Amino acid sequence: MMDMVTILSYSERIDLQLELATLANEITNKLSGNSISAVIGYGIKDKVDVLSKNFDKVFVIDSEDLKLFNPITYANVLLNIVNNTKPDIILISDTKRGGAIASALSALLDTGCITEVTKVELVNDDLVIYRGAYGGLGLAQTKILTSPKIIAVKPGSYPRPTAIKNGIIEEMKVDIKKPEIELVEFRAKETGARLNESDVVVVAGRGVKKKDDLQMLEDLAKILGGVVGCSRPLSADLGWCPTWVGMSGVTIKPKLYIGVGVSGQIQHIAGIRDSKIIVAINIDPNAPIFEYVDYGIIGDLYKVVPKLIDELKKIKG
Template sequence: MTHNVLVVAEQIQGVFRKVTFEALSAGLKLAAQTGGELQALVLGSGIDGLAADLKAYGAAKIMVADDAALADFTTEAYTQVLAGVIEQVQPGIVLLGATTQGKDLAARLSARLNVALATDCVALAVEAGQVVATRPMYGGKILADVALSGTPVIVSLRPNTQTIAPSAGAGTIEKVAVTLGAVRSQVVAKQFESGKVDLTEADIVVTGGRGMGGPDFSAIEALAEALGAAVGASRSAVDEGWRSAADQVGQTGKTVSPNLYVACGVSGAIQHLAGMSSSKVIVAVNKDPEAPIIGKADYALVDDLFEVVPALTAEIKKLKK
């Protein structure tokens, strides 16, 4: 059975999220397995020029839903447009990034269409004509292979888990008519820190834990800046009020899979380990040689973090010169 794969591209402030390119690359592989083609949909306002940025990732068709009412994401409006496009192009598989927006949109869409949804997946395959997705459960303590029935199926992909592989495609750009019914929610204000990489998409994450001893994370921030990293925090650091909940890594916070994870003064409670164990390389800086994180780290530096972190920052700056 031939199934086309539709990727819902996510852009924020006119820039595509990295996970969008990951989804396109994963989608292209799936389309090869199902014998279908890769398609993409971009929603937003004043995004005419943007669609071309997707051309290099193998999509046969790039659809653009450009409307003032889509300038900011609201679950209702985006669901309406996406459901309309799905009805029209009848994909077999719909892929989104498992971002705040992607997860919300996927959930509402699954109910609108009465179809299967697998959230936050780390791997995808087609087995005997059925999509099988691998997804973490229990905050990453377990991985589940789940089979999705019916058509279409919706899958959201965890950021930083798919390899981006540029590929040629026809990349025909098509405008999609936007008709919106009643939308009862709207974005009335927004605030973005410019240039800040989100934890879930960062290549490098530097995290401070209870060992920080207080809200002064300046040493961690300086190291993160030298590395081009995002700053995370352990649950203890968030509970103490030292960092905002948005920075929390772990089972009740964010799950991250960066290339490099540097844990400073983090003991490594099971909830924290669940949220960062899929990092490619883990470094632990901790003065306690018995801390659980030491047993999980590829490189452990057992010493006072207040001496190590500034020295590390200086050494990395030297390296990057």
């Protein structure tokens, strides 16, 4: 049971901090309390104004020693803010970096942490934390019995808030210990389109035979103002896309999802089921994806997609 709560939120991305602000403010509006944001990194000071409109307080730790990301270093820096603010709840966005920091912080604080969270509810002043289970077939309701509770929230689970606060921004200086693991080189990975930010996502599955054929899907996506993603085999096994859609990849909720040559295995469906309109093009009338679609086209994608592009071109002039 909680009455006054302090909630500390962290993400390396400002847009995801805003999603966490929605959840933090939802809780502090019901129970009284404070929402605090932690901004950690190098050269980030000028990016924090927007957060002060959405949190009661924003702590900024800006240091050249944080230029290269190291989860242990970042977790230790966050620990300083935790010791300073004594939060009851710590929200971290569950990106690759956020997930690593959440687990490191959980070990440092010897407290419970739940990852891949999609929803948090207050029931009788207690937090019920939801995450997918059994490959997306079920929803697990969990609780953290220790304090502070570390909750790693999947990006895209909460909308961004409209500005409501006039929070204080405070710069903090901390001693940043040299990490035991040294990063010798940092190479940016090709990230591709932000799949979970587009209203239209055309996803290629193994029905697409060659990498060059993805161009056809790019053309379709372009007409619809969308982006192209892949099922896991095309990304993880064939390396055609930097990331994939689904349970173990990116969860998407676009207005329109078009699966092209995607069979619709449950791990894929878990990442697309909240799309507003689901369309599938598949040659096999018994493909499982047809159980989830709003519109299904049974046919050879190599015939259907060019026709679709032609028709859309006619409509769009």
